[in-house]
Amino acid sequence: MTETPVSEAGKPRAPFAPWDRRELPGLFQVEESARRVGNYKWAEMRLFEVLGGWVATVPELDVKLVLGRHTYHHAWHAELWHKRLPELREMNPDRLTVPPNDEFVAFMDAIREPEAPEHTIEKLVGVYRVLIPRFIAVYTYHLNGTSTITDAPTIRSLKFALQDEFDDWRDGEMLLQSLIDTPEKVDRAGARQVALEKLYLASGGIAGPGSLGEY
Amino acid sequence: MKKMLPESELARDERFVRTKIEDRLFDPRGPKMAQRNTGPAKMGVDRPAAGERSRSLMHGIFVGEIQALEGAGRTCYDFDDDTAPFQLKLDMARQCWDESRHCEISVKLGDHMGTEIGEYTESTFLFAAACNPDPVFRLCGVNRALEGLAIDVFSSMKEFGNEAGDPILEFCEDWMLADEVTHVKMGSDWLRRLTEKDPDRRERALEFQRTVDAIFNLGGFRGEDDENPIQLARDFRRLAGFTEDENDSLAALARESTAQAREMAELATAALDQSAQGS
Numbered sequence: 169m170t171e172t173p174v175s176e177a178g179k180p181r182a183p184f185a186p187w188d189r190r191e192l193p194g195l196f197q198v199e200e201s202a203r204r205v206g207n208y209k210w211a212e213m214r215l216f217e218v219l220g221g222w223v224a225t226v227p228e229l230d231v232k233l234v235l236g237r238h239t240y241h242h243a244w245h246a247e248l249w250h251k252r253l254p255e256l257r258e259m260n261p262d263r264l265t266v267p268p269n270d271e272f273v274a275f276m277d278a279i280r281e282p283e284a285p286e287h288t289i290e291k292l293v294g295v296y297r298v299l300i301p302r303f304i305a306v307y308t309y310h311l312n313g314t315s316t317i318t319d320a321p322t323i324r325s326l327k328f329a330l331q332d333e334f335d336d337w338r339d340g341e342m343l344l345q346s347l348i349d350t351p352e353k354v355d356r357a358g359a360r361q362v363a364l365e366k367l368y369l370a371s372g373g374i375a376g377p378g379s380l381g382e383y
Numbered sequence: 384m385k386k387m388l389p390e391s392e393l394a395r396d397e398r399f400v401r402t403k404i405e406d407r408l409f410d411p412r413g414p415k416m417a418q419r420n421t422g423p424a425k426m427g428v429d430r431p432a433a434g435e436r437s438r439s440l441m442h443g444i445f446v447g448e449i450q451a452l453e454g455a456g457r458t459c460y461d462f463d464d465d466t467a468p469f470q471l472k473l474d475m476a477r478q479c480w481d482e483s484r485h486c487e488i489s490v491k492l493g494d495h496m497g498t499e500i501g502e503y504t505e506s507t508f509l510f511a512a513a514c515n516p517d518p519v520f521r522l523c524g525v526n527r528a529l530e531g532l533a534i535d536v537f538s539s540m541k542e543f544g545n546e547a548g549d550p551i552l553e554f555c556e557d558w559m560l561a562d563e564v565t566h567v568k569m570g571s572d573w574l575r576r577l578t579e580k581d582p583d584r585r586e587r588a589l590e591f592q593r594t595v596d597a598i599f600n601l602g603g604f605r606g607e608d609d610e611n612p613i614q615l616a617r618d619f620r621r622l623a624g625f626t627e628d629e630n631d632s633l634a635a636l637a638r639e640s641t642a643q644a645r646e647m648a649e650l651a652t653a654a655l656d657q658s659a660q661g662s
Binding site: 219229244246250280281 | 394453455469472480487
C-alpha cells in the first residue's frame with residue numbers, strides 16, 4: 169500500500185505551544201521549596217493526628233464521619249510532601265519535617281487543645297475557620313510563585329492538596345453553620361477564632377514569616 | 384487533648400444505649416432463651432426471626448464500625464513518631480476513611496433493613512481492644528482479630544443477602560469485605576515489621592490477639608458448624624494473609640467456645656428445671 173503524507177512531519181514547531189505560557193524562573197530555589205514542603209508536611213501531620221484523635225470525642229455523628237474522612241485527606245497530603253522531599257535533595261525527610269518556629273508549635277498546640285464532647289464548635293473553628301483557610305493561602309502562594317517548569321511536581325501535589333482543602337473547608341464550614349444556632353454560640357466561635365488568629369499571627373504562618381511573601 | 388482515651392469517654396448522642404459485656408453474658412433471660420430449641424443458629428432466611436436477627440446484627444456492625452473508626456483515629460493521635468512510624472499512622476488514617484464509609488453504608492443498610500440508630504444496645508469492648516498502650520498490640524487486637532472477625536461477619540451477611548434475594552445487602556457487604564481484607568493485611572504487615580527484632584513482643588501481641596479472638600467466639604458466636612451464627616470465612620481469611628494453621632487454630636478455639644456455651648446452656652437449663660420443680 170502506498171502511504172499518502174497527511175502532515176508535514178519534518179516541519180519545525182515551537183517547543184511551547186502558543187497557549188503554553190509557563191515561564192522560567194520561579195520565586196523559590198530548590199532549598200526554599202524544600203524548606204516550605206517540610207513545614208507543610210509537619211503541619212499536615214499534626215492536623216491529621218488531631219482530626220483522628222477527635223473522632224472519638226465528638227458526639228455528633230455527621231461530624232464524626234466527616235472527621236474520619238478528612239483525617240485521611242491530610243495524611244495523604246503529608247505523604248505527598250514526604251515523597252517530594254528527597255526529590256528536592258533532602259534525603260533525610262525527617263530533617264526538614266519541622267515547624268517553622270516555636271510560635272507555630274504553640275498555635276498548633278492550641279488548635280489541638282479542645283477535648284470535651286461539648287466543644288465541637290471550638291474544634292471545628294480552629295481547623296475550618298483558621299487553619300485550613302491558611303493552608304489554602306500558603307499553598308496558593310507557592311502554586312502561583314514557583315516555577316511552573318522546574319517545580320512542576322510540587323505544583324501537581326499542591327493542586328491535589330488544594331482541591332481537598334477547598335472541599336474540606338466547605339464541609340467544615342457547613343457543619344459549623346449548622347451547629348452555631350444561638351447568639352451565644354456565635355460568640356463562642358468568634359472568641360475561639362480571634363484567640364487562634366492572634367497565635368497564628370505571632371508565628372508568621374505555616375511556613376513562618378513570609379509564608380505569603382514580602383511586601 | 385490527652386493521649387489514651389478510655390472507652391468510658393467515647394462520645395455519643397442521646398440515641399445510643401451502652402451496655403457492658405458482663406450484662407449481656409449474665410442476662411437472666413439467657414438461660415430461658417437457651418431452653419427454646421429453635422434449630423441451628425447459623426444465619427439463614429428460613430430461621431425463626433431471621434429478619435430481627437439480621438437487623439440486630441446490622442446494628443452491631445454499625446456500632447462496631449464507629450468504634451473501629453474511633454480506634455484507628457486514636458492510633459493516629461496517641462503515639463509519637465518514634466513509637467508509631469509515620470507510615471503506620473498513614474495506614475491508620477486510611478483506615479479512618481474506610482471505617483467512616485462503613486459507618487455510612489451501615490446506616491443506610493440499617494434504614495434499608497428497617498432498623499434505626501439506638502434500637503439495639505452498644506457494647507464498647509471493640510474500642511477497648513483499640514486502647515492498648517502498645518501499637519503492635521492494637522494492630523493485633525483490632526486489625527488481625529477484629530477485622531478478621533469482620534471478614535467472617537461480612538461474608539456471612541453477604542451470603543444471607545444472597546439467600547434472601549437482597550442484592551443491596553449483598554452488594555454492600557461485598558464492598559466492605561474488600562476493605563476488611565486490606566485492613567487485616569495492614570495488621571499482619573505491621574506486626575511483622577515492628578517485631579522483626581523482638582520475638583517476645585511478637586508472641587505477646589499474638590497472645591493478645593488470641594484473647595480478643597476468644598472474646599468474640601464467646602457463646603459460639605463464630606465457628607464452622609450450624610450452631611454458629613457467623614461462619615469462619617476461610618477463603619477470604621487466606622486472601623487477607625492468614626495461614627492455614629492460623630485458621631485451623633481459630634476454628635479449634637471456636638469449637639471450644641461453642642462446647643463451653645452448650646455446656647453452660649445445659650447447666651442453666653437444669654438449674655431452671657430444678658427451680659421449677661421446687662416451686
